[in-house]
Amino acid sequence: MTSNGVAIDDPMDQVVERLHDPKVAAALVMVLDHAESLAVLAAGADGLLRRGETIAETIGDELQELRTANAGSSPLGDVDVAALTRLGGSVTAAGPALEQLVASDMLRSDVIDVLAMAADAAVDGRDRAAAGGSDPGGALALLRSLKDPEVQRGLAFVLEFARSLGRRMGA
Numbered sequence: 001m002t003s004n005g006v007a008i009d010d011p012m013d014q015v016v017e018r019l020h021d022p023k024v025a026a027a028l029v030m031v032l033d034h035a036e037s038l039a040v041l042a043a044g045a046d047g048l049l050r051r052g053e054t055i056a057e058t059i060g061d062e063l064q065e066l067r068t069a070n071a072g073s074s075p076l077g078d079v080d081v082a083a084l085t086r087l088g089g090s091v092t093a094a095g096p097a098l099e100q101l102v103a104s105d106m107l108r109s110d111v112i113d114v115l116a117m118a119a120d121a122a123v124d125g126r127d128r129a130a131a132g133g134s135d136p137g138g139a140l141a142l143l144r145s146l147k148d149p150e151v152q153r154g155l156a157f158v159l160e161f162a163r164s165l166g167r168r169m170g171a
Contacts, residue, residue: 011159011162011163011166012155012159014162015158015159015162029122029126032118032119032121032122032123033119033122033123034119035115035116035118035119035122036115036116036119038115039112039115039116042101042107042112043107043112045098045101045102046098046101046102046107050102053092053095056092121154
């Protein structure tokens with residue numbers, strides 16, 4: 001159903017209709033703009049998860065050693081040893097969420113590659129549009145652009161993504 005109340009059966013029309021929603025377009029651009037950062041964050045989270053328990057244990061052991069060795073005086077000066085201990089506990093507490101992230105498909109290299117490609121395309125598209133790139137003009141000009149092989153490949157990806165997402169949402 002469109003904003004004017006007309007039913008849309010074609011998935012392509014549904015995608016185009018959704019892309020006309022400024023909130024959807026802005027959210028998609030934001031995700032694409034940050035895809036590379038998300039990939040770096042995911043890789044960092046993977047490393048932290050793999051070593052998180054060891055890091056937390058090491059920090060806790062070292063802090064306990066400092067407490068025992070200095071009984072009352074701290075060689076760390078104004079550093080709050082209790083806060084550092086809590087930090088180690090926080091890393092350990094975040095373990096299940098980080099483990100879930102690592103176990104999910106989000107960190108697969110092919111997923112990261114697709115997100116990186118989408119991020120590059122988003123930045124390239126933004127730059128070309130800002131530089132006065134293609135102006136679709138009216139509806140007929142927009143329809144003519146569907147003959148462009150690059151546009152066809154991009155729309156095929158969007159359609160297949162929408163179908164795949166729809167299947168998963170229905171499950």
